[in-house]
Amino acid sequence: MKTATFAQNLLSMQTELRHFAYKLTADRDDADDLLQETSLKALDNQEKYVAETNFKGWIYTIMRNIFINNYRKALRDQTYVDYTDNLHFLNLSVDLADDSMETSYDSKEIRKVVNALPKEFRVPFAMYVAGFKYREIADKLALPLGTVKSRIHFTRRKLREELKDFK
Incomplete structure (x- = not known):
């Protein structure tokens, strides 16, 4: 050209x-x-x-x-790498406790919602979150591709509704 x-x-x-x-x-x-x-x-x-x-x-x-x-x-x-001998920067006491408690609470809340889903929705969603592609999920679960996609879509929509208060 x-x-x-x-x-x-x-x-x-x-x-x-x-x-x-x-x-x-x-x-x-x-x-x-x-x-x-x-x-x-x-x-x-x-x-x-x-x-x-x-x-x-x-x-x-x-x-x-x-x-x-x-x-x-x-x-x-x-990503920060602490090169000090005594790991001074990593051992600094910063107000991370509040964040970690909040994050832990958020994770528990999300897990609770996901675990409350029926197994036929929870398993494909968990595989999707783990990094599997739709086709791989369909093959492993012996389901049609469209079924896998719709179940993941449903699960995402349900999570959005249940967790709408989260930022």
Whole structure:
């Protein structure tokens, strides 16, 4: 694909890409940054694009991968390693007791609601939360894919209703 055609295709997708970036980030400034980073990466890697393939899919994949990489980097940056000999920073007494009690209470409340669900809803939901994909859950439980999806959807809706007071 020629440079002019590539750039024109990229420019024509800016509005769609901005919407997708906003869906990923839920923040206008972050979405604009993600859009800019995606556009630059696409232009830098223009020679890797294979003509006659799905241009839109290629760009969306770049954006999604940048978002995931930025998210993982942000998680790594939040991790603190205490290099002091006596673990001074880790042993600081900070008012974490209130937070941990609140978090513990919230977890118990959530578990109580989930455990109150019938087994046919609880098991697929637990597998979904554990990271299984819909297809894997359907295969392991010998259920149709649509049944698994509807049960997980029902469970999520039920949790939303029961736990609406939680933030």
